[in-house]
Amino acid sequence: MTYHLQFGSLLPYWEVLAWGIVFTVVLTLVSTVVGIAVGTAGASARTFGPAWLGAAVRVYVELIRNTPFIVQLFFIFFGLPALGLRLSETTAAFLAMVINLGAYSTEIIRAGIEAVPKGHIEAGVSLAMSRFEVLRYIVLRQAIAKIYPALSSQIIIVMLGSAVVSQISAQDLTYAANFIQSRNFRAFEVYLVSALIYLLLAIGTRALLRVIGQRFFTVT
Amino acid sequence: MSLVSIRDVRKSFGPLEVLKGVSLEVAKGDVVAIIGRSGSGKSTLLRCINGLETFQSGAILADGLAVGSVHTNLRELRRHVGMVFQQFNLFPHLTAAENVMLAPTVVNNVSKKEARDTAAEVLTKVGLSEKMDAYPSQLSGGQQQRVAIARSLAMRPKVLLCDEITSALDPELVNEVLRVVEQLAKEGMTLILVTHEMRFARDVGTNLVFMHHGKVHEQGPPKEVFAAPKTPELQQFVSGIG
Amino acid sequence: MSDFSVWIIVKNLLWATQWTIILSLIAFVGGGIVGLILLFARTSQIKPLEIVTKCYIEFFQGTPLLMQLFLFFFGVALFGIEVSPWMSASLALTLWTSAFLTEIWRGCVESIPKGQWEASSSLALTYIEQMRYVIIPQAARIAVAPTVGFSVQVIKGTALASIIGFIELTKAGTMLNNATFRPFLVYSLVALIYFCLCFPLSFLAKRLEGRLNVAR
DSSP states (O other): OOOSOOGGGGGGGHHHHHHHHHHHHHHHHHHHHHHHHHHHHHHHHHHHSOHHHHHHHHHHHHHHHTSOHHHHHHIIIIIGGGGTOOOOHHHHHHHHHHHHHHHHHHHHHHHHHHHSOHHHHHHHHHTTOOHHHIIIIIIHHHHHHHHHHHHHHHHHHHHHHGGGGGGGTOOSHHHHHHHHHHHHOOHHHHHHHHHHHHHHHHHHHHHHHHHHHHHHOOOO | OOSEEEEEEEEEETTEEEEEEEEEEEOTTOEEEEEEOTTSSHHHHHHHHTTSSOOSEEEEEETTEEESSTTOOHHHHHHHEEEEOTTOOOOTTSOHHHHHHHHHHHHSOOOHHHHHHHHHHHHHHTTOGGGTTOOGGGSOHHHHHHHHHHHHHTTOOSEEEEESTTTTSOHHHHHHHHHHHHHHHHTTOEEEEEOSOHHHHHHHOSEEEEEETTEEEEEEOHHHHHHSOOSHHHHHHHHHHO | OHHHHHHHHHHHHHHHHHHHHHHHHHHHHHHHHHHHHHHHHHTSOOHHHHHHHHHHHHHHHHSOHHHHHHIIIIIHHTTTOOOOHHHHHHHHHHHHHHHHHHHHHHHHHHTSOHHHHHHHHHTTOOHHHIIIIIIHHHHHHHHHHHHHHHHHHHHHHHGGGGGGTOOSHHHHHHHHHHHHOOHHHHHHHHHHHHHHHHHHHHHHHHHHHHHHTOOO
């Protein structure tokens, strides 16, 4: 049908696209912050908590890591209402992303915690610091510095994976793209531009994370 | 007619000039020991000869082949010029015999049987005939280095370059390797060694080359040079070794 | 009555699972072959090849898989090319897999000490000979664990093919949900089946990582 690409056909819809980008960025940002908090709690629970708690965390992590994100999303959005818990698209999207990133970051942060030499913990304890203080001031700082690259990668992966929330009609960038191409029939141009926007977001996020990492989390 | 001819070679790593006009002639059968402080350019010079490093100006001729030009056939060059490394660099997934056989079969299209016979020959020469089917992880450092020497010998090189081949060895293992190299020298192999083993250089070497700040500072027959160093830098170097 | 329909649901889901498995295999094997070619291109030291490969990898790793599926299905159709969900899903997933596998393998190749390259080149081996006889045999050992680990990602990736109409496990789940209005049950079963496919591979990858990572 079309042999000449018409990228200009996107222009009238720039606002729709912009709002989609905003949604994706905010969703990723908030999910990242909360997701990493969940991951930190999970990792700490597994390393320092009682055995039953560690086992529960382990089950949570394995369940999430061995099932597709879209299935988790559908389960939360379509399945939970059957138990009486009805959520909006945005809330469901956010919840699914937090649970997903929480599981992956639990594993990543746990690896970082276990890489901290035992001697450091012993030193802290010998200085009369409580276990919590040791965790907070000695262990976590080092752990996160070590696994920072892996964590950054996972954040990018989750951001790209967020495209799936369009399937429950959460109005992210992909949803905007679907909307536009259903109006201007230029699927190729619309999806290519959206893909490139995601790429730019990914590159930008990577750069931002690198700057933050150097500022706060480098261990010399 | 020199087997290896190095004329006014200059090499820089970025802004840092490491070789500042090095000239050296190596005749067939020579055993050249290159000594000097770290950073004097010894290893870099050696690596230029077999093309592991490029150089910006000057000329190197090895066994009639010009090294360093765009037209250099590195594959051909390395059939004639072998190298043994400080870190041995044996291939861990192959046995000693397989390590030795690899290049002859792949590069020279030698049959597996012939290659294995050659491997047996060179491994016997270095005193490791009973270790033919051992993996590098099962060998001591000295044994690994001897396998590495055998591996280079299997290609029948005209010149063997040795880059501090005993520096990574525990002291008690150094001698077994030096003895092999001494044997090679006796049999007429042309050797260029970067080494810290001064006694070996003095007893086995035919030519001692002292490098300082990227140039050949002094050279001559080892016994003479050690007994009466002409330049203050070499005097200092020699006295520092004791 | 309700037990009867649970069994119907399970049967249908299991039937659809075979397409998940087949698509995963196609993507994994196809992606592996393409990935190997890309590996040689990426490490060849030929600048234009390296740049093209880098861009390819950047694109497939830096954009959502869902977008890639849309491009290959809806986008391509605009050029008059007839594409079935099968073809688009297979193609998109194969290329996506190849980008990730080649990076994993490149990491393994680059972890081989430089001395191995120097020793083999000093023995007059060409680049291809070096890769074939010295580097890849060693890198392959290190690569097994992460490659098996990535197979799990491929299986999970096939779930997105449902969105362009490819009938596999997730799509079957959606269809059954629409038919039975029992989303909690249906999606729990879908998740369970994926778990049964993925967990053994995850577990295997972890075991291999411990075993084959022994420093020589």
